[in-house]
Amino acid sequence: MIVFELFLDCVLLSFVAFGGATALLPELHRVVVSHHHWLDDTTFTQLYAIAQAAPGPNVLVVTLIGWKVAGLSGALAATLGMCLPMSVLIYLLVDRWERFSGRRWQQAISLGVAPLAVGLVFSGATLIAQAADFRLGAWGVALVTTVLSLRYQALHPLWLIAAGGLLGLSSWL
Amino acid sequence: MTSGSESSPSLNALFWGFSSVGLSGFGGVLPFARRMLVEERQWMTAADFNAQLGICQFLPGPNVVNLAVVVGKRYQGLPGAIVAPLGLLTGPVLIVLLLALLYDRYGGLPQAQGLLRGIAAVGCGLLFAMAWRMGMAIRQKPLFWPFTGLTVIAIALLRWPMPLVMIAGLLLAGGVAYWTLGRK
Incomplete structure (x- = not known):
């Protein structure tokens, strides 16, 4: 049910x-x-x-x-x-x-x-x-994303998502 | 309703047109719906689009699904209203379910965990940016921003159920709006 x-x-x-x-x-x-x-x-x-x-x-x-x-x-x-x-x-x-x-x-x-x-x-x-229990690195990524997304409206979010994924893969976060 | 029947998109066209919309957007596909309807396929004029969008944004629920229903109904009646949202959702749902299968299989790997942590951090930032943009678009900010603050307190801090918060919030903020509209 x-x-x-x-x-x-x-x-x-x-x-x-x-x-x-x-x-x-x-x-x-x-x-x-x-x-x-x-x-x-x-x-x-x-x-x-x-x-x-x-x-x-x-x-x-x-x-x-x-x-x-x-x-x-x-x-x-x-x-x-x-x-x-x-x-x-x-x-x-x-x-x-x-x-x-x-x-x-x-x-x-x-x-x-x-x-x-x-x-x-x-x-x-x-x-x-x-x-997600953000640590300092994750907060940094979130902050940079916020600023970039507001500053460059034409920037496709997929780039940011890919960059975030790569940073995460390299276990920085 | 200006278009003659020969220019009305068929059920097939509705399905595939909305499929292309669903598959082209990341984090919201409404701009792509506009591009497909107004520019690429020219099923409607820009003014028409804005008029139809009005009700879709007024009512709750996924706006772009609402839009597909409206456009589908307009050109092909009930069958169109079913086929257009199906076109919008089928492709993306299949993709996301495929990703879900991968997640089930490999989600436990440290690499996958790291990848998703990174994407979640970016997603969080995109949400903050979206909230900021929406907040800046509000008219009469000194009057209405306090309601944003109250919503955050009720939802994020107190974790009250959203239906109750929304009903109370709509009565309060909508009441204030009703009052200001009457003063003009």
Whole structure:
């Protein structure tokens, strides 16, 4: 029944996933690691790293977590649970969007949710650092990445990921 | 809806078009979706794209999956709304599952551990950069940044459940936004 529970957890999360799957990292960790003890800290951060290094939408980290928790059916259940509810809702609502777009309450939600999403992404970053038990070298890499990524917007993140991987391979971190 | 039926992409085209989007992006594929839809295949104009993106970013959930549903529905109805997100996700899911198999097999090796540590460190930095960029894009910062701080305290420090934090946060921050919108 772990697959069913995983599916339901993801359905619930999809309703608050403002800012996409990236904003969900802290909650994924809370549910999967702290609450259910399905994964440990190290596995969680390693799955996050794999998702970073693979092509595709950010939601894939959910696929990986599902797979690690309950195999192939877990991967499918988690991905579907995350994508299906909003897909159905948007299918039903899209033709009516014109009618509520631009309304005061719609703008208020868009404005109000933005600062929360920033907080979620920031929390996700601190949580990865904590769960991966960063030492000085890893903090250095994270800091340099932050600066480079902000400074050179055109720089493809894949280069940074490759550089980080190489540094890690040489066991500097 | 300006396009005639002869210029509507087929189910096949939707599947492969969104496959190419899914496979080309790392850490978010939305810019690639725009490039494919507006520039390469010209299924929609830039203004059209922005209008459709509105609802995708308004509703929670993976934005680009939402976008695939919207575009698929627009050109091929229900079948399109199913096929487009499937195209987006199938390739990347297969790749990530392949990586998962490798991880199961070799993840315990010290080299793999080191590699993933390095990537996690970079990933953490990318998240900080993303948060910074998103934070800078917020309007009326003195008014709304405190809500960012409260979210970090509730989520990262207190580890409260996110659904509750989001509902409370939306009522507070959305309420403030509603009030400022009325003052104009």
